[in-house]
Amino acid sequence: MAGDLLSTWDQPLIVRHAEGLAAFSRVLMLDKRGTGLSDRVREAPTLESRMDDVRAVMDAAGSERAILWSGHEGSRTAILFAATYPERTSGLILLDPSVRGTATPDYPWAPTEGQWRTRLAEVRDGWGRREFFDDLLREWAPAIADDEKFKGWFVGHMRRSLSPGAALSFFRAMKEADVTDVLSSVRMPTLIFFRSSERAESEYVAGRIRGAKLVELAGLLGLFTWSDDDAHELTMRETERFVTALGRATEQDRVVATVLFTDIVESTTRAAELGDRAWRDLLERHHATVRRRLGEFRGQEVDTAGDGFFAAFDGPGRAIRCAQAIVEDLRSLELDVRAGVHTGECERLDDKLSGIAVVVGARVAAFARPGQVLVSSTVKDLVAGSGIEFEDRGAHELKGIPGEWKLYAVSA
Structure with missing residues (x-):
């Protein structure tokens, strides 16, 4: 011990x-x-x-x-x-x-x-x-x-x-x-x-x-x-x-990573209200904010599409705290963001990640409410002792993923 x-x-x-x-x-x-x-x-x-x-x-x-x-x-x-x-x-x-x-x-x-x-x-x-x-x-x-x-x-x-x-x-x-x-x-x-x-x-x-x-x-x-x-x-x-x-080391193409997905809630409605130019300017500020926080918490930007980000971390605690910071920062831009975090085995090819863990992370994010960071039970178990508190959000079926998954919301 x-x-x-x-x-x-x-x-x-x-x-x-x-x-x-x-x-x-x-x-x-x-x-x-x-x-x-x-x-x-x-x-x-x-x-x-x-x-x-x-x-x-x-x-x-x-x-x-x-x-x-x-x-x-x-x-x-x-x-x-x-x-x-x-x-x-x-x-x-x-x-x-x-x-x-x-x-x-x-x-x-x-x-x-x-x-x-x-x-x-x-x-x-x-x-x-x-x-x-x-x-x-x-x-x-x-x-x-x-x-x-x-x-x-x-x-x-x-x-x-x-x-x-x-x-x-x-x-x-x-x-x-x-x-x-x-x-x-x-x-x-x-x-x-x-x-x-x-x-x-x-x-x-x-x-x-x-x-x-x-x-x-x-x-x-x-x-x-x-x-x-x-x-x-x-x-x-x-x-x-x-x-x-032990033989000579071989290149590992599979790794355990913590994946974070974020996206703006009701982005289509907001874009229609603002118009193309203003929405594009707001998205640029959104992207800059997310990337600044990823750098601060050692996150790796894997992909981005429209108003959503997919990032990877080598520790679940950093991913959660990064997500919290992103959600809080974007409130000042009057943007409601939701986030999902999961830890699991991913296939690694260059700087890209794929696999079931990535799909689970995206599905977890889809269940999150505006301004909420939602995590899987795996993440909750791995951050024991971190001081991060959670609220039980029950068991859910994730589209395309077998079984039920217990989800937890990070307490503000």
Whole structure:
């Protein structure tokens, strides 16, 4: 969940793990934003901001492509990064991956709403206290929970990782984040280590990532799998085999992107009222406003037709905030704009995007009311912890798209 690189190097078992990886690869490690040595933040980082941090570390280290190694809830960032930036990801290595924060009928391994209420209360009242961390260690790693030396290190490590307030924000974000819709878009070599007790959840993940390989680590080792000698040796052996077997990178023509569609409501009526020349002048101001906001929020203009824009983003939070800014700015021009946002797998050809995700984004926008930003449930799940609030707009059938789709309006 969180870490502290400084105290990490005080734990010989972790050092052994890192040095084992360094024997056949270059290893880059980072403290997540708001944890350990990283600067503190007011709100828990989103998956989107965590992806930004991974890219920043890779850029600083001169790493064009990397194999991402992550475990537990951190797997959500690695999975989303791999699907969003396939050109920068050589492969994925996951340990006991958790891809959804809260249990559903088809994902029963996550905590229930009731269990989350209990856990959040425990974190709120106990984070920082020795008794709380002792209980946490017994839950996470029962095999070493009575090792006094390890317990002493664990307590200090967790205290330095997160302040009490930050810990509560992080756990709340963990509860909401969900990348299950992204799994099928991961198209690269993937190795999944799992403990015997986590078999079903890991098989769920592996079954949705094409070609993923599962490796079982026997026994009830707990969260700190690397504390077991046999598990460590197996992990190093399989990882080295995986890394050295990776072939030359191939060009990726499919990518997970967030698409944004906007258009002016009742534009034909407005054009008739203004006349051709005045309408053309107004459209030019509209286009300039939209393009300025796209540049500000790192959006890519994919296409425009008449009074509508189709843009793509590498993060759903930026797409939502860009849409909000566009809607608000255009009110000053007395233009009512509606917007739709969806995240999904797209086919990429040069600077163009196509595929079902693009169609879904356009259909979502068509349901939006004047001045409204409407998003799919996938987008809502991916921006957990961002502070963006939503209102449920029910389930809808999207023309030409199978099934019902839950839509949410972004609160003003």
